[in-house]
Amino acid sequence: MTTQHSSKPIESEHRSGFASFVGRPNVGKSTLTNALVGEKIAITSAKPQTTRRAIRGIVHRDYGQLILVDTPGLHRPRTLLGQRLNDLVEQTLGDVDVIGFCIPANEKIGPGDNFINEQLNEFRRAKLVAVVTKCELVSPEQLAEQLMAVSELRDWKAIVPVSAVTEDQLEVLTKVLIDLMPLSPALYPPDAITDESLEARICELIREATLEGVRDELPHSIAVTIDEMSKRKGKDLTDIHANIFVERDSQKGIIIGHRGARLIDVGKRARLEIEKLIGHKVFLGLRVKVASEWQRDPKQLGKLGF
Numbered sequence: 001m002t003t004q005h006s007s008k009p010i011e012s013e014h015r016s017g018f019a020s021f022v023g024r025p026n027v028g029k030s031t032l033t034n035a036l037v038g039e040k041i042a043i044t045s046a047k048p049q050t051t052r053r054a055i056r057g058i059v060h061r062d063y064g065q066l067i068l069v070d071t072p073g074l075h076r077p078r079t080l081l082g083q084r085l086n087d088l089v090e091q092t093l094g095d096v097d098v099i100g101f102c103i104p105a106n107e108k109i110g111p112g113d114n115f116i117n118e119q120l121n122e123f124r125r126a127k128l129v130a131v132v133t134k135c136e137l138v139s140p141e142q143l144a145e146q147l148m149a150v151s152e153l154r155d156w157k158a159i160v161p162v163s164a165v166t167e168d169q170l171e172v173l174t175k176v177l178i179d180l181m182p183l184s185p186a187l188y189p190p191d192a193i194t195d196e197s198l199e200a201r202i203c204e205l206i207r208e209a210t211l212e213g214v215r216d217e218l219p220h221s222i223a224v225t226i227d228e229m230s231k232r233k234g235k236d237l238t239d240i241h242a243n244i245f246v247e248r249d250s251q252k253g254i255i256i257g258h259r260g261a262r263l264i265d266v267g268k269r270a271r272l273e274i275e276k277l278i279g280h281k282v283f284l285g286l287r288v289k290v291a292s293e294w295q296r297d298p299k300q301l302g303k304l305g306f
């Protein structure tokens with residue numbers, strides 16, 4: 001007598017589950033997510049704390065499926081937005097199978113890392129992995145030292161050094177993470193890369209272009225919404241009308257720039273990224289609006305999608 005089971009050995013070993021990267025702002029969590037997925041899912045920026053949503057990037061292998069949930073990072077909240085972001089992180093981390101704690105290879109472990117490491121004790125469901133990022137920036141000796149320091153933080157399931165820029169060790173990290181997932185069939189269809197809506201991804205691309213080159217206090221004041229998006233009849237062209245919200249008139253001036261020069265540049269960069277995403281030409285109309293103190297106002301936060 002033969003059993004069905006014996007004829008399907010590969011599927012029975014298939015693993016699927018959720019993982020999240022945590023770590024101080026700017027350690028490379030979003031870049032790593034994009035590099036693992038192989039497509040731009042999360043926006044990245046040299047400004048800290050630019051990640052606002054739980055975005056799922058999906059990595060497919062024949063032995064398993066890894067669903068990456070990007071989070072804004074744990075930090076002490078100063079505004080209602082900050083508080084909502086923290087709630088979102090806690091909810092997310094309470095649910096995932098694996099948490100990858102990202103620590104950059106080129107910076108000594110400090111109070112910020114220790115704070116997050118302590119927070120990780122709260123999430124008992126998840127298996128904990130340390131990911132040492134930006135490895136191409138240091139010598140092999142420095143890397144070895146950092147790996148030692150990381151191993152002293154706690155008893156990790158694994159410690160993996162990677163570089164999202166040179167793509168070093170990305171496949172190793174993928175395998176390590178999938179091997180820690182529960183046995184399960186695939187949770188998403190094979191062609192799914194994210195479950196974020198196209199509109200949400202476009203808003204994020206516009207926010208990313210807007211963030212480039214602005215000073216430190218401004219990034220948190222920017223939110224983007226889409227008023228209208230439609231494909232022109234019989235043409236490979238999509239019209240998109242979007243709003244960039246800031247909190248004060250002075251910020252509006254910064255975004256728009258001298259005679260609108262900066263806004264034109266933002267629009268051009270955002271348009272090119274959106275065209276890459278949707279695969280054809282885009283007309284992008286941007287309007288800058290003031291929604292004063294939106295980060296502290298529950299009604300406005302709701303309207304802007306938080």
Ligand SMILES: Nc1nc2c(ncn2[C@@H]2O[C@H](COP(=O)(O)OP(=O)(O)OP(=O)(O)O)[C@@H](O)[C@H]2O)c(=O)[nH]1
Pocket residue numbers: 023024025026027028029030031032043044045046047048049050051071072073133134135136137162163164165166
């Ligand atoms: N050299 C180097 N730079 C990297 C690497 N990964 C990310 N970066 C850079 O580090 C900066 C921060 O990257 P992000 O991916 O936005 O960092 P994050 O941790 O998601 O930041 P938050 O949005 O603040 O949470 C960007 O300027 C990236 O280009 C890497 O492997 N090597």
